[in-house]
Amino acid sequence: MIKVYPKFEEDLLIRLFHKGVKAQWSAEDVAWDDPLLLTAEQSRALARMLTPVYLGEQSAMIGASVALPQMAMAGETTAQIYLSSFLMDEARHFEVLTRLYQRLGTDPLTIREMPEMLRYHNRLRKGDRVDWVWGILISDIFAKNFYQIYAKTQPQALFGKLSGRILRDESRHQAFAEHYLKTQIPVLPKERRAVLMDMKDDLMFIMDSMYSRLDQDAATVGMDGRLFLDELRAEIEHKARRIGIDDEPRYPDGVKRLVQGFGSDVRQQAHDLGSKFQALKSSKCDSCFVALLCKSPLFRRAQCV
Ligand SMILES: [Fe+2]
Ligand SMILES: [Fe+2]
Structure with a gap:
């Protein structure tokens, strides 16, 4: 697995790694006294709605630690270097959201309250590094869309500002996943691409059932949960076609x-x-x-x- 002097080129993944290194920040850089601009009821609703995203941050960090040695085994040197910065990013998001929960003064949902979260993260762990990168891209798009709502509508509030910071990291993650998959997908047999499409359907199905539990909370924070999920699905399906996972013809x-x-x-x-x-x-x-x-x-x- 370990090579003393691996050959590698300065590709996009190395450039993303350099960007990530320069853009480091931590919970210490966040102004935790910024206003929440949420009522107590909205804080509770946000805490519940954010739970799958919060667990996703931790899951991404752990998943990267599993995918990284697989990339090393496959001789994907620049991918393993990049993924080291990804792991650091997700650790940071996990840390700052933990601090956010303390500031909100309320706990996230438990697995008992939303068992689909466990199903979602178990589904992400099936397969090899390519499955994982695809699953993590789906999760990153989901998280990105959630953060974007607050970055746009509450740019002066604590969570809005935090969302803006996290989004800059997430844009690198998305660029990595797309680039990596575009190089891997063309050499995969058709059956493997079908497995990736099944994974997309499974994850979307679980997301639907998670958020069906959160209708009331979405209404409390003024969010249209159905529209959110429909737009998410459309974006992920568009991505699947762009990357070449879904090469099925489009029917009316x-x-x-x-x-x-x-x-x-x-x-x-x-x-x-x-x-x-x-x-x-x-x-x-x-x-x-x-x-x-x-x-x-x-x-x-x-x-x-
Ligand atoms: Fe993240
Ligand atoms: Fe991410």
Whole structure:
């Protein structure tokens, strides 16, 4: 695993590592006397809503310590160097959020109150370093969107300022994960990419059930929980396509439902036809794709006549 003099280039990961080193800060740099600008009820709601993010910070720190030796084993020198700064960032976020809870004067939710948190973090631990980077990207996007709400709406409040600081770190994490996955995904077999898509669906499903418990708290802090999760899902799905994890053709919603109702042979035909649909997509003509599907013998037999 250890190499005395590994060859490596000054790639994006090394540049992100340098940025991370220069941008270090700690709980000692935070003005803890800044106003909360929250009522007691809103503080309690924030404490509850923040819990999955808080646990995510700790989980990211621990997960990086597992992925780092795997990267060393694979000879990914710049990734292991970068990940050392990632680990430090997540440790810092874990520390400052712990201090924030003390300032809010209220505890986070327990695992007993929200058992889905354990399911989420167990799901993140399945697979190898590539699965972990994908899972951590999903978690980072989730955390980023949550912090952004406060950084934008309460820039003068303690949590708003803290969110702004954390977001700068998270932007490096996202750049790392995208870059790393873009180099790994092209050499993965199709079945492995399907496993990554399953992981995305599992994590999103667990997030949905976590936040279904927090409807009331979201309302208390003036947040639309459903909209938040819908936008999150759209962003993660966009990311999956950009990185190359999801290379399935995009169908209109009506066609997606139609295809899901059939067996794998029909779905395969729909998939093959999907590439033709890409060419038609610019016309925004859903019926064009339906017409194309209907030319398939299996579809004609099953649905279109
Ligand atoms: Fe973080
Ligand atoms: Fe992160």
